[in-house]
Amino acid sequence: MSLLVKVHNSDNVAIAVKPLPAGTEIEGLHINQDIPQAHKVALEDIPTGSPVIRYGVILGYAMNPIKKGDWINEFMLELPTPPSVDDMEYGKNIVTDLPNPPVTTFEGYENPDGGYAGTRNILGISTTVQCVTGVLNVAVKKMKEELLPKYPNVDDIVPINHAYGCGVAINAPEAKVPIRALRNLAKHPNFGGQLMVVGLGCEKFTVEMLLDEADITPENVIILQEKKGFDAMIDALMEMADRKLAILNQRKRTTLPLSKLCIGMQCGGSDAFSGVTANPSAGYAADMLVKGGATVMFSEVTEVRDGVHYLAERCVNAEVRDKLAAEMRWYDNYLAEGEVDRSANPTPGNKKGGLCNIVEKAMGSIAKSGTSPIVEVLSPAEKPSRHGLIYAATPASDIVCGPCQLASGITLQVFMTGRGTPYGLAAAPVIKVCSRNEMKDMWQDLIDVNAGPIATGEATIQEIGTDLFNKIIAVASGKDQSFAEKYKLHNDLCIFNPAPIT
Numbered sequence: 001m002s003l004l005v006k007v008h009n010s011d012n013v014a015i016a017v018k019p020l021p022a023g024t025e026i027e028g029l030h031i032n033q034d035i036p037q038a039h040k041v042a043l044e045d046i047p048t049g050s051p052v053i054r055y056g057v058i059l060g061y062a063m064n065p066i067k068k069g070d071w072i073n074e075f076m077l078e079l080p081t082p083p084s085v086d087d088m089e090y091g092k093n094i095v096t097d098l099p100n101p102p103v104t105t106f107e108g109y110e111n112p113d114g115g116y117a118g119t120r121n122i123l124g125i126s127t128t129v130q131c132v133t134g135v136l137n138v139a140v141k142k143m144k145e146e147l148l149p150k151y152p153n154v155d156d157i158v159p160i161n162h163a164y165g166c167g168v169a170i171n172a173p174e175a176k177v178p179i180r181a182l183r184n185l186a187k188h189p190n191f192g193g194q195l196m197v198v199g200l201g202c203e204k205f206t207v208e209m210l211l212d213e214a215d216i217t218p219e220n221v222i223i224l225q226e227k228k229g230f231d232a233m234i235d236a237l238m239e240m241a242d243r244k245l246a247i248l249n250q251r252k253r254t255t256l257p258l259s260k261l262c263i264g265m266q267c268g269g270s271d272a273f274s275g276v277t278a279n280p281s282a283g284y285a286a287d288m289l290v291k292g293g294a295t296v297m298f299s300e301v302t303e304v305r306d307g308v309h310y311l312a313e314r315c316v317n318a319e320v321r322d323k324l325a326a327e328m329r330w331y332d333n334y335l336a337e338g339e340v341d342r343s344a345n346p347t348p349g350n351k352k353g354g355l356c357n358i359v360e361k362a363m364g365s366i367a368k369s370g371t372s373p374i375v376e377v378l379s380p381a382e383k384p385s386r387h388g389l390i391y392a393a394t395p396a397s398d399i400v401c402g403p404c405q406l407a408s409g410i411t412l413q414v415f416m417t418g419r420g421t422p423y424g425l426a427a428a429p430v431i432k433v434c435s436r437n438e439m440k441d442m443w444q445d446l447i448d449v450n451a452g453p454i455a456t457g458e459a460t461i462q463e464i465g466t467d468l469f470n471k472i473i474a475v476a477s478g479k480d481q482s483f484a485e486k487y488k489l490h491n492d493l494c495i496f497n498p499a500p501i502t
């Protein structure tokens with residue numbers, strides 16, 4: 001087993017698979033300082049101003065001379081300027097030789113609109129404003145105790161609680177993002193086309209803005225200010241839920257082609273192994289899914305920004321490339337308005353895990369997209385119109401990316417982590433993939449798939465990627481549950497709102 005992982009032939013650094021104490025002699029190197037697990041060691045002398053290269057790309061420039069065998073950390077590199085998004089080449093790297101999936105069907109819930117199928121059968125209850133959350137939560141608790149047991153084919157009742165809806169500049173241009181997110185969430189494929197909406201009555205985000213006109217009926221909408229007191233509110237909510245649950249209870253899983261499956265890829269709490277174990281395994285599974293006809297989304301703008309020219313080369317046409325560039329420009333500007341840039345992304349945990357800057361994080365992050373052509377680019381919370389690999393632009397924040405991808409229609413999310421996070425979503429199962437064996441040992445009962453054996457040479461990316469593909473199909477088909485689903489680990493839905501709050 002090699003204790004050093006070098007990704008690309010031109011790399012002048014490698015990652016330590018285990019902590020390497022100062023004085024270790026390893027593979028022709030003398031280790032000069034203690035090197036923590038997952039951190040970088042210089043494979044050659046790197047003079048001041050010279051590039052430090054990993055994944056075959058420049059992570060940064062040495063601020064001081066680095067000796068062969070030195071530990072390279074976040075304080076030693078100057079960040080390169082990000083690649084320009086003007087005149088990026090497209091269609092230069094279109095890979096069609098994708099791995100064959102072991103199966104091309106899954107068991108899902110078809111939807112009346114004919115779009116993506118559900119992986120779960122859930123009563124989703126939308127809200128127009130945070131003001132109704134207290135009442136709704138009391139009602140949902142009662143629904144779960146008194147109604148849900150009557151309907152064994154329904155998996156859960158999920159309130160779409162959020163912080164948007166009032167005290168916001170509802171006519172600001174960027175208000176379209178949270179509005180689109182909430183409109184699309186109301187019709188999520190796991191909710192079976194059953195609309196149930198709770199409003200207050202005086203909020204800025206009206207029912208008319210949330211729903212199409214034809215859907216605004218007393219059968220679908222409850223306005224709390226029209227109810228005579230608390231008991232009447234609870235009674236109305238219980239009555240509507242009972243009716244919707246009875247309809248949902250008739251849904252049945254059927255064998256469907258993978259073209260009815262839409263899944264999301266995300267990573268959080270990444271480390272330097274993420275880009276060589278967990279994310280490439282996810283990429284391999286993504287390639288299999290795409291080959292089988294499924295739709296796979298990946299996201300997180302700041303975590304692809306430094307590799308965006310590689311993504312452009314995979315765009316199928318100029319239109320897709322142009323939208324990719326437009327989303328990057330929008331985000332560059334969004335960050336600049338807040339007087340920061342992409343270097344605000346890596347967390348203390350990322351750095352402890354050996355990721356010294358956003359370039360290194362991005363190159364690892366992109367690996368989860370596999371090698372498929374990119375057929376479409378979405379603005380935050382937009383719905384896709386194509387099948388295949390899609391770049392859905394969202395913030396990288398796990399808690400904001402999740403709801404954006406849900407609004408875009410994912411019915412299952414695959415989440416890669418190196419440091420560990422118990423993240424989960426109520427509206428769709430989340431499968432957790434870790435990047436190192438130590439993480440799996442620590443969180444046996446939270447990590448679903450361990451990609452760590454790739455770093456120690458005990459498994460290949462193809463093997464773990466195939467295991468992950470099989471896990472995705474089993475969980476999507478309701479034959480298996482991820483740990484986050486089993487324990488009901490449900491993060492809040494933080495709706496991305498780039499518009500002002502008033």
Ligand code: CA
Binds near residue numbers: 268397
């Ligand atoms: Ca993330």
